[in-house]
Amino acid sequence: MAGVTTAKKEHLSHEMGMHTEGLVGRTQQRFFDISEENVGYGYPDAPDVDFNKRAEIDCENLETRQINSQLRDLIRHGFGTIVLKNPGSKHSIAVGVLNRLNLYIEGSCGYFACGLTDGPNIRIKGRVGWACGENMLAGTIVIEKNAGSQFGAALRGGDLVCKGSVGARTGIDQKGGNIIIGGDTGSFSGFMMQRGRMVILGDAGKNLGDSMYDGTIYLGGEARSLGVDAVPGEMTDLDRQWLTRKLKMYDMYPKQGIGHIKKIVAGKQLWNYDNLEPGEKKLVL
Incomplete structure (x- = not known):
């Protein structure tokens, strides 16, 4: 990771290198003037x-x-x-x-x-099929049956819901939003997850949450195995309240109830991976 420093900083964002890593390229920002008449909060050219x-x-x-x-x-x-x-x-x-x-x-x-x-x-x-809802920014997508692999790849916002089961690599590189699965998911789901939430009411394949950087995975069933740097987290009342509200929106509920859902988070051992000694890297992986 470019610009990562081991010195103690006041904010976590400094430790993550957000203030020292130079970003280049054309900006993707869109600006709106709410003082203008007849302007909405969508894209400037979006029709009513x-x-x-x-x-x-x-x-x-x-x-x-x-x-x-x-x-x-x-x-x-x-x-x-x-x-x-x-x-x-x-x-x-x-x-x-x-x-x-x-x-x-x-x-x-x-x-x-x-x-x-x-x-x-x-x-x-x-x-x-594959990659439904890829790079979705906002809104909702609800699939009544099953979905293929890479469901919600690079999801950035909104709710992506499949009431059936999905394939492998669900939510790969997820950057935000919520992915909700009523059935099972395949291997490497949550791979390189960066932010957002994933809810799996069934079982998960091997390497769930592998190399996840941040975000939260909720699992109602069992995972064949957890991936690198994915660790169990502590369920809180806020987690249970959020799950109850969100699942109710889509008429979905785990068979064994909210109380049996497990939480998986990033162990954060990979955050400063480039600064580790070779022997330490082997221990992490």
Whole structure:
């Protein structure tokens, strides 16, 4: 880690190198002036939509690009509730939706469904393939059945919910938001997790939370094994209250109750990994 120092600092952020590591590149910040009239709290070019204004798209004979193009056209015309019928497990459906929207997908989606979204509330009645909700910023996505691997990869915000089971590497590189799984998850879930929460009501595969830097994993079942630097944490009343509220929102509840859920956090032995001696690195790994 660049700029990490072993000297004692006043704030934890100094120890993490946040004040000494130079960041370069083009800024991704977007600025808003709330004093302007008719400005919302979304993107400056985001159209206003009416949730009572409803439309449907039959996707059966359409390619992915046509589906997404028609979806954006309807949003620009103010439709706030849109139904996609017969999606046919096509890939990359509803990617890059940066607007408030109620979107219902009546069927299953393929790879990369609903990625790069910021604001919509999406419900998928079928299954999804790999990397659903990748880089999601805000909003909700609820899948009624199962999901593939890399569910919620690099998630940044919002709630990503699968009421069934998911594949391996769930929440890889998660940076925020909440991932909630009603069933089981595969191996290396929570790999390199940086922030946010993951709730698994079933069992987890091997190496759960491997190399996680921060964040919290809640596990209702059993993990085949914990990964490097993932350790048990202490459940608090705040944890239980948050779980109760959040799971109630999606009509999900663990079979054995909240009291049986376990908490997994980062051991933080990898935070200053580059500064460790070779023998110490072997002990950590």
